[in-house]
Amino acid sequence: MSLNIRQATTLDVYSITELFRNTVTSINRQDYTKEEIQVWAESAHNIARWEQKIATQYFLVAEINAQIVGFASINQAGNYLDFLYVHHHFQRQGIAQKLYNTLENYAIGQQANEVTSNVSITARPFFEKNGFEVLQPQQNLRQQVVLVNFKMRKTLKPNLTTR
Numbered sequence: 001m002s003l004n005i006r007q008a009t010t011l012d013v014y015s016i017t018e019l020f021r022n023t024v025t026s027i028n029r030q031d032y033t034k035e036e037i038q039v040w041a042e043s044a045h046n047i048a049r050w051e052q053k054i055a056t057q058y059f060l061v062a063e064i065n066a067q068i069v070g071f072a073s074i075n076q077a078g079n080y081l082d083f084l085y086v087h088h089h090f091q092r093q094g095i096a097q098k099l100y101n102t103l104e105n106y107a108i109g110q111q112a113n114e115v116t117s118n119v120s121i122t123a124r125p126f127f128e129k130n131g132f133e134v135l136q137p138q139q140n141l142r143q144q145v146v147l148v149n150f151k152m153r154k155t156l157k158p159n160l161t162t163r
């Protein structure tokens with residue numbers, strides 16, 4: 001099995017949103033109520049918003065045999081990690097780690113001092129393993145449903161080879 005990481009294009013938008021919907025409804029469902037999952041998964045429908053994220057962020061997909069098995073993104077400044085989702089059939093195979101490493105290298109290349117993210121209950125252990133700390137729990141109100149996540153932050157060491 002060889003895992004390939006590449007930058008996403010807007011042609012990937014339907015594969016990305018399908019993966020998102022499936023991962024939220026099966027993996028995040030373990031930590032959130034049915035109502036919370038419904039509201040969360042609904043954001044897959046706004047295709048224009050996803051296309052805009054793909055076009056404006058450093059947005060990666062991970063592929064195995066041309067199948068998208070994960071995606072991740074960070075803003076251009078490299079200091080805010082927006083997405084990190086792995087296909088529900090490919091969990092715990094190191095795919096998020098490879099995506100994250102590529103994003104972190106990008107952030108260091110952008111000379112970001114830190115990376116923050118709004119991290120789900122489900123993803124918190126992954127981020128803690130990668131050196132993030134919880135700044136505060138957050139309650140996000142979406143369509144009268146409260147979604148809990150955590151504002152997390154990692155301080156980056158400067159890349160001495162580029163200075």
Ligand SMILES: CC(C)(COP(=O)(O)OP(=O)(O)OC[C@H]1O[C@@H](n2cnc3c(N)ncnc32)[C@H](O)[C@@H]1OP(=O)(O)O)[C@@H](O)C(=O)NCCC(=O)NCCS
Binds near residue numbers: 083091098122123
């Ligand atoms: C969080 C997520 C991206 C991790 O993806 P993954 O590819 O399964 O993670 P990896 O295999 O790269 O994990 C690397 C290490 O992180 C840690 N880790 C990952 N998931 C973990 C979990 N559920 N519990 C404890 N540790 C975990 C482990 O140390 C793991 O190494 P190990 O498998 O050798 O023990 C994935 O579970 C996911 O898609 N979750 C749902 C979507 C989500 O909540 N995304 C974040 C939105 S903010």
